[in-house]
Amino acid sequence: MSRVPVLEIFGPTIQGEGAAIGMKTMFVRTAGCDYSCSWCDSAFTWDGSAKDQIRMLTPQEIVLELDSLAANNYSMVTISGGNPALISEPMEKLIDLLRDRQVNIAVETQGTRWQNWFNKVNILTISPKPPSSGMDTDWGKLEHILAHSKDPLISLKVVVFNDEDFLYAKQVHQKYPKIPFYVQVGNEDVTEEGDISGRLLKGLEWLFQKVIDDPEMNEVRVLPQLHALIWHNKRGK
């Protein structure tokens, strides 16, 4: 039976980002990524530092673990990573199992790989990476993914750290003006211990002003990572 490389399963917590911000959700975080963003807040999924924590789980085992953590106390599961779009058949099976149980499914991915199961999820967040990440956008791949996503619940979310990233976010929004668009404050130090909310709120104020001042950004939403304001750089939140 094929298995999913899982780095962590946690929750219930509150979705801190994007279109479903504020909703109670469980998380399944897969291991492995085809990117290596300079500021990745989940680098342990791909940099080898947590490789002994990777478990190869069947879809049924994942559902059992979700229930043992929170039976009857969740109705949404967010699948993130790493890049969950690297996984084909066992991920589709997990999604089918969750759908059978009337669980809403959200997925976080960066828009580098298409999977047919994208059209089975309820909330699909595509997060192309700006220049500060050090990654190059494959615009053809992104186009393919957005053209094949039938679900109207797709949204785009770009993390912004600086002016150049903001220009990139504008470029993505202008290419796809009909797709709900989110800009998210970048967390510049994902290793800092203790309370980082003051630093993040300063970043949010800067990003608010960028959007306020820009007549081409009248229809975007500006958000912090809400969970990082509350729980800072803690893992599993």
Ligand SMILES: C[S@@+](CC[C@H](N)C(=O)[O-])C[C@H]1O[C@@H](n2cnc3c(N)ncnc32)[C@H](O)[C@@H]1O
């Ligand atoms: C860890 S990624 C995993 C999913 C997928 N690989 C992706 O990047 O969309 C989940 C979300 O966290 C965002 N993220 C990662 N590091 C961040 C940081 N330092 N500050 C703000 N957002 C960050 C990503 O852009 C993405 O939207």
Ligand SMILES: Nc1nc2[nH]cc(C(=O)O)c2c(=O)[nH]1
């Ligand atoms: N609370 C909470 N919300 C999130 N939204 C997206 C996350 C992610 O790492 O993909 C995330 C996360 O790690 N925690």
Ligand code: SF4
């Ligand atoms: S694409 Fe996502 S998981 Fe991969 S390195 Fe970038 S932020 Fe991290």
Ligand SMILES: [Mg+2]
């Ligand atoms: Mg996160």
